[in-house]
Amino acid sequence: xxxxxxxxxxxxxxxxxxxxxxxxxxxxxxxxxxxxxxxxxxxxxxxxxxxxxxxxxxxxxxxxxxxxxxxxxxxxxxxxxxxxxxxxxxxxxxxxxxxxxxxxxxxxxxxxxxxxxxxxxxxxxxxxxxxxxxxxxxxxxxxxxxxxxxxxxxxxxxxxxxxxxxxxxxxxxxxxxxxxxxxxxxxxxxxxxxxxxxxxxxxxxxxxxxxxxxxxxxxxxxxxxxxxxxxxxxxxxxxxxxxxxxxxxxxxxxxxxxxxxxxxxxxxxxxxxxxxxxxxx
Amino acid sequence: xxxxxxxxxxxxxxxxxxxxxxxxxxxxxxxxxxxxxxxxxxxxxxxxxxxxxxxxxxxxxxxxxxxxxxxxxxxxxxxxxxxxxxxxxxxxxxxxxxxxxxxxxxxxxxxxxxxxxxxxxxxxxxxxxxxxxxxxxxxxxxxxxxxxxxxxxxxxxxxxxxxxxxxxxxxxxxxxxxxxxxxxxxxxxxxxxxxxxxxxxxxxxxxxxxxxxxxxxxxxxxxxxxxxxxxxxxxxxxxxxxxxxxxxxxxxxxxxxxxxxxxxxxxxxxxxxxxxxxxxxxxxxxxxxxxxx
Numbered sequence: 097x098x099x100x101x102x103x104x105x106x107x108x109x110x111x112x113x114x115x116x117x118x119x120x121x122x123x124x125x126x127x128x129x130x131x132x133x134x135x136x137x138x139x140x141x142x143x144x145x146x147x148x149x150x151x152x153x154x155x156x157x158x159x160x161x162x163x164x165x166x167x168x169x170x171x172x173x174x175x176x177x178x179x180x181x182x183x184x185x186x187x188x189x190x191x192x193x194x195x196x197x198x199x200x201x202x203x204x205x206x207x208x209x210x211x212x213x214x215x216x217x218x219x220x221x222x223x224x225x226x227x228x229x230x231x232x233x234x235x236x237x238x239x240x241x242x243x244x245x246x247x248x249x250x251x252x253x254x255x256x257x258x259x260x261x262x263x264x265x266x267x268x269x270x271x272x273x274x275x276x277x278x279x280x281x282x283x284x285x286x287x288x289x290x291x292x293x294x295x296x297x298x299x300x301x302x303x304x305x306x307x308x309x310x311x312x313x314x315x316x317x318x319x320x321x322x323x324x325x326x327x328x329x330x331x332x333x334x335x336x337x338x339x340x341x342x343x344x345x346x347x348x349x350x351x352x353x354x355x356x357x358x359x360x361x362x363x364x365x366x367x368x369x370x371x372x373x374x375x376x377x
Numbered sequence: 378x379x380x381x382x383x384x385x386x387x388x389x390x391x392x393x394x395x396x397x398x399x400x401x402x403x404x405x406x407x408x409x410x411x412x413x414x415x416x417x418x419x420x421x422x423x424x425x426x427x428x429x430x431x432x433x434x435x436x437x438x439x440x441x442x443x444x445x446x447x448x449x450x451x452x453x454x455x456x457x458x459x460x461x462x463x464x465x466x467x468x469x470x471x472x473x474x475x476x477x478x479x480x481x482x483x484x485x486x487x488x489x490x491x492x493x494x495x496x497x498x499x500x501x502x503x504x505x506x507x508x509x510x511x512x513x514x515x516x517x518x519x520x521x522x523x524x525x526x527x528x529x530x531x532x533x534x535x536x537x538x539x540x541x542x543x544x545x546x547x548x549x550x551x552x553x554x555x556x557x558x559x560x561x562x563x564x565x566x567x568x569x570x571x572x573x574x575x576x577x578x579x580x581x582x583x584x585x586x587x588x589x590x591x592x593x594x595x596x597x598x599x600x601x602x603x604x605x606x607x608x609x610x611x612x613x614x615x616x617x618x619x620x621x622x623x624x625x626x627x628x629x630x631x632x633x634x635x636x637x638x639x640x641x642x643x644x645x646x647x648x649x650x651x652x653x654x655x656x657x658x659x660x661x662x663x664x665x666x667x668x669x670x
Contacts, residue, residue: 111477118472122486122549128512129501145515187396194393203390206398213405215654217606219627220647223634224411225404247404250397279389308494310609315635324494328613341504348497355492363485366492370550371557 126352132345133157140342156346164330164343165321166350173322175238177306180245181299188250189295192257193287197266207258214251218311229316236317244312249302256372260294261287300362301369307355323351409651415644422638434645444646446621447629450536454625455604457540462551462600463593467586469548470555487549495546499613502542503529529615532622539623543610551600558592559585591669598661602654626650 128147132140133156135149160166195207225244226235234240264287272282313322321329327347330340359366419430438444473484490498505512506528517524528534562585570580608627611617617624617632624632630650633643 108477111475112479114472114475115477115479115483118469118483119486121545122490125501125505125512125545126489128505132504141510143509143515144518145510145512187400190393191397194390198387198390200387200390203387203394206394209406210397210401213401215602215658216405216409216651217602217627217654219606219608219630219634220412220651221405221408222631222647223640223643224408224415226635228403228408228411243400244404247400250401254397304492308492310494310496315631324496327497327500339504341510344500344504348501351497352489352493356489359488359492360485363481363488366488367484367553370553 126356129345129348129352132341133349135342137340137342156342157350160343160346160350164326164347166326166347169321169323169326172238172320173307173324176241176245176322177303179238179242180249180306181302183242184246184249184253184302185295185299187246188253188257188298189288189291191250192254192261193283195254196258196261207254210251210254222311222315226315236319238320241312241317241320244316245306245309248309248312249298249305252305253298253302256298256369257291257294259372260291264290297365297369297372300365304355304358304366307351327351412644412647415641416648418641420640420644422640430641434642435649437642438645438649443621443624444626444629447624447626450623451605451626453536454540454543454607455601458543458604459597459601461540461544462548463597465544466548466551466555467589467593469552470559471581471585473552473556474559484553487552490546490548491550491553493546495609496613498542498546499610502538502614506538530619532619535615535619535623539610539614542614543604543607546610547600547603551596554596555589555592558589562588591665594661594665594668598658601657601661605650605654605657 128145131147131149134152134154135146136151136153136155139146139149139151195203229235229240234243268286269282272286277285308324309322310324313320313325314328327344330343330347416434417429417431418427419433420427469487473480473487504510506514508514508525508527511528513528514524514526526534528538566584567580570584575583606627607625608631611623611625611628615623617628621629626646627650630643630646633639633646637643
């Protein structure tokens with residue numbers, strides 16, 4: 097009896113130790129970045145590290161807003177991601193419907209080609225794509241960046257949406273057609289409402305994917321700056337070799353905090369998206 | 378009847394599909410053919426050279442010490458990272474699968490590293506591994522006073538640090554996918570095993586592991602691909618240093634194509650990387666099919 101009770105306590109104790117270890121490994125570096133971001137630069141280089149700063153300050157954040165154009169970067173990030181998600185989702189819903197409802201050899205090849213293109217890493221296409229974007233005047237433009245971001249989210253989005261549409265019984269659409277519904281009415285009144293949860297899942301997952309995208313803004317833009325590349329463009333203070341760690345950690349924390357909140361709110365949808373996709377584009 | 382009606386209206390399907398095909402075509406399909414073509418040329422913008430050289434670039438690759446160093450670290454990085462992903466990822470998935478109070482909290486926080494940009498992690502890591510003011514040594518000094526080590530200026534420790542940060546970011550994501558596989562295992566199997574007198578360890582090796590093996594093998598395709606094409610981590614954390622010891626092959630390619638402006642050679646490396654990825658995924662698909670069907 098008492099033996100069983102001890103075993104139970106030990107068991108749950110072990111669970112807590114494991115859980116706390118995992119939490120510590122993930123959360124403590126984030127806490128450290130936060131603490132560094134509100135520590136005055138002079139106190140930053142202390143040994144051992146002060147995990148509670150004596151004179152907390154928000155001067156780094158103010159500096160980022162006034163001298164590094166933080167607001168501007170946030171706005172351009174939101175413009176790019178917003179447009180990408182809207183246009184990207186629309187054309188992906190269209191294509192997914194086409195791939196799910198119509199069968200032909202050509203369509204199968206087109207679908208395989210899109211899946212196969214996931215195998216091609218961005219460094220392989222980077223240089224010709226860069227030259228192409230310059231030639232057609234899309235380099236360093238919102239249009240150019242948005243096209244590249246859309247391209248990035250296409251495979252994952254189509255994979256998820258096509259599976260969802262395939263599971264909607266075709267008989268519902270046939271019944272509507274008999275009642276005289278046109279093609280567009282069918283899509284708008286039947287497919288889209290049923291597709292809502294799937295669209296939410298891909299939108300949330302793609303939002304994170306776009307926010308984290310680093311390669312595209314780094315190589316295909318110069319004046320347009322987004323949050324993910326901002327951290328590499330902070331002004332170096334004293335000389336070329338010193339990195340402004342206080343600003344780096346503030347910029348890092350500005351990126352991290354919304355992500356933490358976002359993940360906390362959409363935990364379930366993100367989990368579903370990851371599991372439904374199995375693989376991320 | 379279906380098929381007939383579908384076939385009649387096939388043009389609708391193509392109209393629906395064309396925007397997506399155009400975007401992917403211009404951003405991925407066209408550039409890869411262009412990369413393939415340039416890989417047979419000697420194109421060096423800095424010196425104004427542009428001439429056809431056949432397979433010379435492909436031969437040069439195997440004698441270039443910088444490329445060989447990159448290849449060596451890329452292999453170390455992929456193998457070490459994937460081995461740790463599989464071992465620790467299964468362990469973390471088992472932890473996430475435990476039934477207890479803080480389950481939801483734990484599942485939420487493991488998503489955070491996945492959602493963070495690698496470049497932020499890389500920049501923070503560059504400082505975290507600093508000998509004097511970094512988090513890592515500060516923590517180690519709690520147990521080993523006077524511990525001194527400049528992680529990122531020695532080859533082996535810099536490589537270990539890069540692998541460690543890669544694990545920190547992506548392992549939770551891998552574990553979530555393993556968790557999905559774990560949840561498909563019916564509880565009754567474990568109960569039956571318990572009745573037959575199997576312990577927890579026995580149940581793990583006889584039931585759990587064989588049942589999630591296929592998922593692990595399938596998952597290892599994209600995870601290996603992402604590692605082979607990793608760029609941002611070394612861009613932010615080590616800039617490929619010390620020397621070229623942590624310059625992953627993808628980093629090497631962008632350096633040739635964008636910094637040295639050696640386009641032909643950079644393209645050759647890119648094409649080789651592409652074929653390595655295709656061959657590896659074919660092998661993986663073959664193994665999965667042979668073992669499980």
